[in-house]
Amino acid sequence: MKDDIVLSVVLYSYLDRPIFDVMLNGVGIGGANSYGTNGMITGIRVPFGKQRLTWRLGGPRGMVRNGETVAMKNSINLAVEEVPADARYLAVNIYPDDTAEFVFDESIPDPTPRGKIIDERRKHGK
Structure with a gap:
């Protein structure tokens, strides 16, 4: 049985602020602007089992929680x-409620259904 898989990782953030120092199992996978992506990091070794995902919150001076490190609230056991x-790609999706979702695909994954709903609400000011 394999212990891990090597993938290219794409980060999708649905937060209304920048995030940085995004760490997947202790390995940096980048950062993202508000409602954005950071590009792709290739050759990331993702172990099977319980996943650890953290990120630091950015934003304008004085914004609540700036610099705080957040750990995903939900549990992903791969x-x-x-x-x-x-699968050659892993999309790591980070949501405003401090949860995350992983999506695997043979090409760069599209935003998730949940992400599309968040994007639509943002466009309409909700």
């Missing part, structure tokens, strides 16, 4: 069976 055999 099993071999959950990763498609043709």
